Amino acid sequence: MNQNNYVIVGGSHGIGLALVNRLVATGAAVTVISRTSDHLTGLTGVTHVQADVMQDEIRSEYLPDSINGLAYCPGSINLLPIRGLKPEVMIADFQLNAVGAVKCLQASLPAMKAAEASSMVMFSTVAVSQGLPMHASVAAAKGAVEGLTRSLAAELAPGIRVNCVAPSLTDTPLAQRLLSSDQKRAAMAERHPLKRIGDADDIAAIAEFLMTDPSGWITGQVIGVDGGMSTLRI
Numbered sequence: 001m002n003q004n005n006y007v008i009v010g011g012s013h014g015i016g017l018a019l020v021n022r023l024v025a026t027g028a029a030v031t032v033i034s035r036t037s038d039h040l041t042g043l044t045g046v047t048h049v050q051a052d053v054m055q056d057e058i059r060s061e062y063l064p065d066s067i068n069g070l071a072y073c074p075g076s077i078n079l080l081p082i083r084g085l086k087p088e089v090m091i092a093d094f095q096l097n098a099v100g101a102v103k104c105l106q107a108s109l110p111a112m113k114a115a116e117a118s119s120m121v122m123f124s125t126v127a128v129s130q131g132l133p134m135h136a137s138v139a140a141a142k143g144a145v146e147g148l149t150r151s152l153a154a155e156l157a158p159g160i161r162v163n164c165v166a167p168s169l170t171d172t173p174l175a176q177r178l179l180s181s182d183q184k185r186a187a188m189a190e191r192h193p194l195k196r197i198g199d200a201d202d203i204a205a206i207a208e209f210l211m212t213d214p215s216g217w218i219t220g221q222v223i224g225v226d227g228g229m230s231t232l233r234i
């Protein structure tokens, strides 16, 4: 029986929910922080804490006394031409992607330090390493997440590891506007060297690895899970 405790911020759908399903399958206890919980009904080992990371204080007393892994999944895909990009949108993207992660880490830190070993995973995007048009706001916010990953990994070593997964387009509720027709899906798949878009479990599998002991000698890394988008030209 796995006695470990994990906290998944944004585990109610998409990549976070796939990660929750993987962790509960090992027998771990999982606390999910999100605004909704419909897809968590009936999942054994899951405790839901309702909170909006943009508005609510994330309080340590909602969380387990010992945390072996923390994943921060909330994110945005606001694709806007630069002439229409408002400061409010950029600030909201920064708050959701970067400040929210810091808030959740701060609330979790005492319990992460109480665990024998602990690991945090955040999510960037392929749009940080690849220049993609209209991605200015999300690329800037996720660039901050990559900087946070390395800085926090240095500050929190050796007890707590911090890593980041940088996906390309993945079939989740967040990406539905980009995948709203068969033609769009086929065009997006074609852009990737591996000729398909990601599914939530492609990304959750790496996040689970980074949150658990088999990755015990990995910290401060940004790992592309992107069908070859960030590295190949074929």
Ligand SMILES: NC(=O)c1ccc[n+]([C@@H]2O[C@H](COP(=O)([O-])OP(=O)(O)OC[C@H]3O[C@@H](n4cnc5c(N)ncnc54)[C@H](OP(=O)(O)O)[C@@H]3O)[C@@H](O)[C@H]2O)c1
Binding pocket: 009, 010, 011, 012, 013, 014, 015, 016, 017, 033, 034, 035, 036, 037, 051, 052, 053, 054, 072, 073, 074, 075, 076, 077, 123, 124, 125, 126, 166, 167, 168, 169, 170, 171, 172, 173, 174, 175
């Ligand atoms: N999908 C992609 O194509 C793609 C590509 C590159 C990077 N990523 C990154 O991968 C990560 C996961 O993406 P995803 O596609 O799984 O996203 P998603 O389908 O939108 O899921 C996001 C999760 O975060 C929660 N959440 C969102 N805003 C929140 C808030 N203000 N307070 C509390 N919880 C909040 C949502 O739950 P509630 O709605 O219940 O609150 C949900 O559980 C994100 O950081 C995203 O930027 C995704």
